[in-house]
Amino acid sequence: xxxxxxxxxxxxxxxxxxxxxxxxxxxxxxxxxxxxxxxxxxxxxxxxxxxxxxxxxxxxxxxxxxxxxxxxxxxxxxxxxxxxxxxxxxxxxxxxxxxxxxxxxxxxxxxxxxxxxxxxxxxxxxxxxxxxxxxxxxxxxxxxxxxxxxxxxxxxxxxxxxxxxxxxxxxxxxxxxxxxxxxxxxxxxxxxxxxxxxxxxxxxxxxxxxxxxxxxxxxxxxxxxxxxxxxxxxxxxxxxxxxxxxxxxx
Amino acid sequence: xxxxxxxxxxxxxxxxxxxxxxxxxxxxxxxxxxxxxxxxxxxxxxxxxxxxxxxxxxxxxxxxxxxxxxxxxxxxxxxxxxxxxxxxxxxxxxxxxxxxxxxxxxxxxxxxxxxxxxxxxxxxxxxxxxxxxxxxxxxxxxxxxxxxxxxxxxxxxxxxxxxxxxxxxxxxxxxxxxxxxxxxxxxxxxxxxxxxxxxxxxxxxxxxxxxxxxxxxxxxxxxxxxxxxxxxxxxxxxxxxxxxxxxxxxxxxxxxxxxxxxxxxxxxxxxxxxxxxxxxxxxxxxxxxxxxxxxxxxxxxxxxxxxxxxxxxxxxxxxxxxxxxxxxxxxxxxxxxxxxxxxxxxxxxxxxxxxxxxxxxxxxxxxxxxxxxxxxxxxxxxxxxxxxxxxxxxxxxxxxxxxxxxxxxxxxxxxxxxxxxxxxxxxxxxxxxxxxxxxxx
Numbered sequence: 001x002x003x004x005x006x007x008x009x010x011x012x013x014x015x016x017x018x019x020x021x022x023x024x025x026x027x028x029x030x031x032x033x034x035x036x037x038x039x040x041x042x043x044x045x046x047x048x049x050x051x052x053x054x055x056x057x058x059x060x061x062x063x064x065x066x067x068x069x070x071x072x073x074x075x076x077x078x079x080x081x082x083x084x085x086x087x088x089x090x091x092x093x094x095x096x097x098x099x100x101x102x103x104x105x106x107x108x109x110x111x112x113x114x115x116x117x118x119x120x121x122x123x124x125x126x127x128x129x130x131x132x133x134x135x136x137x138x139x140x141x142x143x144x145x146x147x148x149x150x151x152x153x154x155x156x157x158x159x160x161x162x163x164x165x166x167x168x169x170x171x172x173x174x175x176x177x178x179x180x181x182x183x184x185x186x187x188x189x190x191x192x193x194x195x196x197x198x199x200x201x202x203x204x205x206x207x208x209x210x211x212x213x214x215x216x217x218x219x220x221x222x223x224x225x226x227x228x229x230x231x232x233x234x235x236x237x238x239x240x241x242x243x244x245x246x247x248x249x250x
Numbered sequence: 251x252x253x254x255x256x257x258x259x260x261x262x263x264x265x266x267x268x269x270x271x272x273x274x275x276x277x278x279x280x281x282x283x284x285x286x287x288x289x290x291x292x293x294x295x296x297x298x299x300x301x302x303x304x305x306x307x308x309x310x311x312x313x314x315x316x317x318x319x320x321x322x323x324x325x326x327x328x329x330x331x332x333x334x335x336x337x338x339x340x341x342x343x344x345x346x347x348x349x350x351x352x353x354x355x356x357x358x359x360x361x362x363x364x365x366x367x368x369x370x371x372x373x374x375x376x377x378x379x380x381x382x383x384x385x386x387x388x389x390x391x392x393x394x395x396x397x398x399x400x401x402x403x404x405x406x407x408x409x410x411x412x413x414x415x416x417x418x419x420x421x422x423x424x425x426x427x428x429x430x431x432x433x434x435x436x437x438x439x440x441x442x443x444x445x446x447x448x449x450x451x452x453x454x455x456x457x458x459x460x461x462x463x464x465x466x467x468x469x470x471x472x473x474x475x476x477x478x479x480x481x482x483x484x485x486x487x488x489x490x491x492x493x494x495x496x497x498x499x500x501x502x503x504x505x506x507x508x509x510x511x512x513x514x515x516x517x518x519x520x521x522x523x524x525x526x527x528x529x530x531x532x533x534x535x536x537x538x539x540x541x542x543x544x545x546x547x548x549x550x551x552x553x554x555x556x557x558x559x560x561x562x563x564x565x566x567x568x569x570x571x572x573x574x575x576x577x578x579x580x581x582x583x584x585x586x587x588x589x590x591x592x593x594x595x596x597x598x599x600x601x602x603x604x605x606x607x608x609x610x611x612x613x614x615x616x617x618x619x620x621x622x623x624x625x626x627x628x629x630x631x632x633x634x635x636x637x638x639x640x641x642x643x644x645x646x647x648x649x650x651x652x653x654x655x656x657x658x659x660x661x662x663x664x665x666x667x668x669x670x671x672x673x674x675x676x677x678x679x680x681x682x683x684x685x686x687x688x689x690x691x
Contacts, residue, residue, distance in 0.1 A: 056472055079475040089473065090466035094269035095262070103262050107255060107474045135269070151470070 002159055002190040003030040003053070008062035010048050010214075022048040024214040025062070030190045032158070035181060037205030038194040039238060045214035046194035047086065050163045053192065054084040066159055080108055083157040085148055085165055093137035097128055097147040100136070101154045108155035122150045126176060141168040149177065159190040166200060178204060198234040208234070210241050217241045255476055259484035260491070263458055267488055270457040277450050277492050281499040285507040293514060309333045309348065310379065311340040314355035322361065325386035326353070329378060351379060439504075443576075446500050447493050447583045448611050452604045454492040455587035458485045459673065460600040482588075482670040486662075489584035497580075578658035583611060585665035592673040 010023040023045045030036040038046045051057045053064055055075040063070055069077040092100055098119060105115045123129050126146045131139060136147065145168040153160065162181075166174050181204050184191050195201050201208055202222060209219040218225060218241045226232060229240040267273050310332050312323055327334050337343040344352045344364060351365040363379055395404070462468040471481060586607035594600035 054473060056469055076475040076477070079473055082473075084473050086469065088466055089470040091470070092262070092266055092467050093461075093465055094266040099262075099265070103258065104474065106258055107476060109475070 002032050002067060003036075003192065004065045005029065005049070005053070006062050006064070008049070008052055008059040008064060010045075010052060010057060010060050021214045023052070023059075026211070026214070026216050027062075028209050028216065028219055030159070030192055032190055033185050033188040034206045035185060035191045035193055035204050037201040037208040038192065038211055039196070039198070039201045039205075039208050039234070040211035041196055043213075044211045046196075046211055047088075047163050048214075049211070050084070050086060050161045050192065050194050051088075053161050054082060054086070055079055056084075080155070081157055081159055083152040083155070083160040085152040085161070086163040087167060089148060089152075091136040091139075091144055091147055091151070094135060096133045096135055097139075097150065098123075098132045100147065100151055104151050105154045108157075110155040118154065118156065122154060125180070126150050126173070142170055142173065145169050146173055153180075157189075159192075160184065161192045161194075163194045164196070165193070166195070166197065198238065202234050210238055212242050252480070256480055256484055256487075259476065259480060260487050263484050263488035264491060267454055267457055267492055270453075270461075272453045273450070273457050273492060276453050277496045278499065281446075281496060281503045285503045286510075289507050289511040289514075293511065296515075308350040308378075309335045310351045310353060311335050311337045311343060311349045312353045312355070313340055316355040316357050316360075319355040321386040321390045322353075322355070322383050325382040325389075326379065329382050332378060332382075351376070353379065443497050443500070444579060444611070446497055447580055448608050450493050450496040451489055451580075451583040451587045452608060454489045455485075455584065455591045456594075456597060456600040456604065458488060459588060459591040459669075460594050460597055463594075464596060478670060478674055482666060482673070486581075486584055486588060486666055489588065490580050493580045493584060497576075574655075575658075578662075581662040582658065582665075583607075585662035585669065586611065589665040589669040589672075592669040 005026060005028050007025050007027050008023060009021060009025055011019055011021050013019050026045070026049055028036065038049060040046050048057065052059050052071065053066070055071045055078050058072050063072065065071075066078045067081055069081070071078050091097075095103070101119045101122065102115060105118060106112070110118065123132050126149065128143070128146050128150065131143055136144065139147065145165075149165060152162070165177055169177065178200075181191055181193065185206075193201070193205060205222075207219065207221050208225060210217045210225075218228060220228065222234070225234075225237050225241070229237045231237045231240050268278070310326065312319075312326065312334060323334065326332055335343075335349060337349060340349065340352050343349045351363055354362040354364070356362070361383055363376055365376060395401075462471065472478075587604055590603040590607050591600045594603050
């Protein structure tokens with residue numbers, strides 16, 4: 001199993017709300033060649049879960065194993081094997097996309113002799129050649145998102161965690177992104193995709209975890225979720241699952 | 251491997267740092283542009299004032315004759331403040347303001363100065379004329395004494411030999427000589443370098459730490475398989491490199507421009523003297539040869555021992571200690587500013603917070619300027635180094651020496667680890683220990 005998330009919880013403190021659980025006892029796994037979707041509304045705990053996978057946050061309880069490495073005990077080994085993209089991962093404004101890619105490839109221990117060809121490959125694939133040598137401070141939101149995406153996969157990681165990767169991208173770039181995620185399946189790579197776009201989850205994910213208020217309400221393939229909820233469309237499935245769980249709790 | 255990674259991070263931080271407008275201006279452009287501009291302005295100012303003074307030179311007229319009047323006229327003619335004119339009707343010229351003063355000689359050696367100049371200028375011209383006349387009289391008397399074989403010493407009843415005056419107290423030696431001037435200049439230069447360190451350290455720290463938070467690039471950095479200590483160390487080294495580079499540039503620029511300014515003034519001076527060496531050199535009437543340059547170096551080496559006793563050049567230990575104090579000051583400055591910047595959420599916060607270490611460091615330097623502390627190379631930098639003053643304690647005691655070295659390492663490490671702790675606070679402080687299974691077990 002490439003990625004294994006075991007009963008992780010994370011509590012934050014806020015002056016208005018006091019202590020609140022952003023993630024509450026969440027467990028799931030992602031096998032090689034699988035795209036695992038985290039589907040939920042804003043504030044559901046998707047980003048916090050992914051940030052814990054990306055070693056940016058430590059879980060209060062539970063653990064996350066990536067290729068057998070614990071995110072808390074061996075964060076550097078996890079980071080070498082993980083490609084992480086989030087809305088909070090900005091770009092160094094004073095560097096150019098090419099410089100950022102070289103920097104990340106070098107420090108992620110990508111073979112030095114292959115760095116140049118890998119960067120050229122990504123520049124062509126994401127169509128960023130026109131502004132590959134322009135400082136990031138001059139790039140638009142969509143351009144930055146493309147560069148961020150390239151940055152997250154420059155070291156060709158076996159596992160990837162993408163948080164709302166289509167944010168700010170145009171139709172052509174979204175298509176390239178979807179193609180890339182599909183190609184990851186063929187290359188036996190593991191992808192965890194957080195999204196609130198139902199159609200994207202339907203199209204790309206092999207299994208979907210419906211997450212709301214920090215808890216996973218249902219997990220399974222689209223067919224399994226349809227069978228369980230009796231609904232056809234993912235949007236309807238989502239509302240049915242959430243309602244069912246709320247009723248159970250009441 | 252860790253060092254190679256650290257070098258990559260430092261290189262990236264340096265690139266980001268020197269692409270920042272503030273660091274570029276204060277760290278690189280400022281030292282390169284400031285001194286030429288400063289010297290140009292000074293030069294232009296001096297030229298302007300010389301030009302104004304040239305225009306307002308005072309025309310005077312001399313009438314009558316006495317046995318020593320030719321001495322007086324020669325002295326007045328050689329005074330660059332005055333212009334001697336021949337007027338047919340000097341009284342009318344004085345009334346009309348064509349001349350400033352009319353000097354009448356009447357036998358045996360009486361001199362009358364008539365002037366219509368306003369009260370503000372009166373002192374200037376008449377003082378100059380009187381001084382010239384006194385000087386001329388003195389020369390005339392000297393000549394007469396020589397003719398009569400009477401020694402000139404009759405005119406000088408006593409001599410004061412300053413060389414024989416030596417300090418009697420046990421306190422520091424304070425002679426108003428070349429050494430004192432060199433010491434003062436070095437102190438001023440070193441204090442100035444501290445200010446440069448503070449300025450550049452502040453700007454670079456803000457650029458490296460606060461902008462990461464503002465632009466949300468901090469999460470990106472944390473995704474790299476590198477430790478947080480490496481990240482903080484890279485920032486610390488980058489600030490130190492920025493400080494060192496700026497100090498070196500300031501020193502180089504200051505040296506080059508001072509030499510250039512001296513040369514420029516020498517050229518201007520030379521233009522007034524057609525036979526001057528500099529002018530002949532410029533006009534190609536003298537050709538410099540390799541032997542001339544060798545001679546200059548040889549002369550320099552010959553006068554070095556004399557110079558060393560005169561200004562007491564620092565020993566190897568002094569220079570090593572000075573370099574150590576400079577590096578320690580740079581490290582302390584960088585650590586202090588990184589510590590202050592780690593609290594800040596925005597650029598504005600950082601600028602306010604940076605005032606505290608800036609004022610503390612300036613204050614520490616100012617304390618070393620207090621009269622009782624006996625300023626010299628050591629004390630000019632930090633009050634701490636007062637314990638190891640090179641000339642005050644030629645053989646420094648071990649305990650204060652150890653204390654200085656220990657503190658100069660301990661303080662930057664303390665500030666840096668505190669900065670790291672505060673900066674990474676938001677990623678660790680929100681953990682709730684009571685629910686952490688690992689903590690419970």
